[in-house]
Amino acid sequence: MNNNRILVVDDDHDLLTFYKVLLQPPQEKKRLLLEEFVNAPIQETSAKPVFAVDTTDQGEDAVLLVHQSIIEEQPYAIAFVDMRMPPGIDGLETAKRIRALDDRITIVIVTAFSDRTVDEIQQQLQHDLLFVRKPVTHDEILQHARNACIAWNDKDKERLERLNLRKRVDSLDLNSAFLLDVIGSLSEGIVLCRPDRNILFLNHTAVRLTGDRVDELINRPIDHLFPHVDMMHFFETIVDYNEKPRHLHWVLESASGISRELLVSGSVITNAHGSVHSVLLVLNDLDLLRKRLQSIGPGKGISPLRQ
Numbered sequence: 095m096n097n098n099r100i101l102v103v104d105d106d107h108d109l110l111t112f113y114k115v116l117l118q119p120p121q122e123k124k125r126l127l128l129e130e131f132v133n134a135p136i137q138e139t140s141a142k143p144v145f146a147v148d149t150t151d152q153g154e155d156a157v158l159l160v161h162q163s164i165i166e167e168q169p170y171a172i173a174f175v176d177m178r179m180p181p182g183i184d185g186l187e188t189a190k191r192i193r194a195l196d197d198r199i200t201i202v203i204v205t206a207f208s209d210r211t212v213d214e215i216q217q218q219l220q221h222d223l224l225f226v227r228k229p230v231t232h233d234e235i236l237q238h239a240r241n242a243c244i245a246w247n248d249k250d251k252e253r254l255e256r257l258n259l260r261k262r263v264d265s266l267d268l269n270s271a272f273l274l275d276v277i278g279s280l281s282e283g284i285v286l287c288r289p290d291r292n293i294l295f296l297n298h299t300a301v302r303l304t305g306d307r308v309d310e311l312i313n314r315p316i317d318h319l320f321p322h323v324d325m326m327h328f329f330e331t332i333v334d335y336n337e338k339p340r341h342l343h344w345v346l347e348s349a350s351g352i353s354r355e356l357l358v359s360g361s362v363i364t365n366a367h368g369s370v371h372s373v374l375l376v377l378n379d380l381d382l383l384r385k386r387l388q389s390i391g392p393g394k395g396i397s398p399l400r401q
Contacts, residue, residue, distance in 0.1 A: 097171045097246050099163070100239055102149045103156040103188060104176040104204070110149040113174065116232050117145040117239055145239055153179055153188030160192050160199070170199050172242035174226075174235070177205035189219055198249065200242040202226055283356075283377030286363075289333050289370050291315045291325055300377055303356070305348035316375075320344050332360050333370050346377070355380040 102113040148170075150156050156173070163169050173192055177185035189201045203215060206228035216223060226234055277284050283300030287293050293311050301308055304319060317325045323344055331337050340359040347353055357378040365371045 097169065097250065098145045098243050099168060099170045100145050100147045100243075101156060101159060101170045101173040102147060103151070103153060103173065103179065103185070104149075105151045105179040106176070107151065109176075110151065112232075113235065114147050114149055116235060117147045145243070151179065153183040153185065153191075156188055157191045157195065160195050164196060169196055171246035172200040172202060172239060174202045174204050174238075177203060186215055186218065189215075189223075193219055198246060200224070200238075200245065202238050202242075204228060204230060283375075283379075285316065285375040285377065287316050287329075287373045287375065289329065289373065291317060291329055294372055303346060303348065303354055303377060303379060305350040305352065310349075319346050321347055328360070329373060332362060332373055336362060343380075357383070 100113075100117055102110060104110055104113075148159055150159060153175075156175070160170060160173075173189070175185045175189050175192075179185065179188070183191075185203055185205065189203065192199060192201065200223075201219060202224045204226045212225060215225075224238060226238070277297050280297060281299060283303050284295075284297040285293060285300050286295040292313050293316055294313075296304070296308060296311055301311070304311060315325070317323075328339075332339065338359070338361045342358045342360075344356050344358045345353050346356050357380055359376045361374050362370050363372045363374055
């Protein structure tokens with residue numbers, strides 16, 4: 095949304111008229127009224143920003159307007175608040191109640207005299223707070239209104255971007271959980287490594303082949319599982335040249351000291367920017383493959399796998 099909404103709270107009705115005419119596109123009659131009020135000609139320009147302005151002369155009514163704006167999902171970007179508005183609550187109390195309802199609104203305290211110090215007001219309202227001394231000029235008001243609306247819209251854009259990113263991450267988490275469940279049920283061993291060769295993930299089959307515990311394998315280099323393989327050269331080949339080696343005959347040395355012959359295939363996994371995120375290794379137990387092929391038998395036209 096493009097928020098250009100402004101709230102003005104002041105018990106001086108002439109000032110309310112001044113704000114209203116200045117911040118909204120003046121018709122000819124209103125322009126003449128404004129010129130008479132400020133005793134100066136008002137130059138019209140097509141580049142002048144257009145605002146939606148609500149005015150009220152009491153703090154309690156201002157709080158109600160802010161509450162209503164939140165319900166209608168039409169929040170204010172900025173509120174100009176006078177400090178003294180008898181007989182109701184003063185400007186500081188008004189600002190505190192507004193800030194409690196809407197933390198994103200910029201509050202401009204406009205006053206000639208105040209019973210509160212600047213430090214006291216700053217301490218209670220903390221952020222997005224400005225002070226303007228009466229008499230105010232139309233340039234001051236326009237500058238504050240323009241800057242506050244731009245800041246509000248920029249922050250809202252960032253908020254929406256973070257929200258969309260959070261949704262994408264949540265979706266990715268759900269998809270990743272489903273994918274990990276599928277990978278975990280495969281009969282092949284699956285190992286994910288970072289480009290530096292440290293292990294990120296192993297499925298149940300891969301853990302069984304190593305004969306080790308998962309916590310003893312994660313974040314350790316994969317080199318120790320294949321001591322007879324030049325892993326540095328293999329990873330350089332697959333990461334730097336994006337080759338996809340298939341059916342490599344490797345020997346895995348398990349934690350129990352048992353050597354296992356494996357057929358290994360590899361490929362890279364890239365992120366959305368095309369950079370290598372990880373290296374995927376698929377491990378097939380050669381003994382298990384031989385047994386499966388032998389159970390099919392040569393009568394089916396398939397010969398036992400040669401070493």
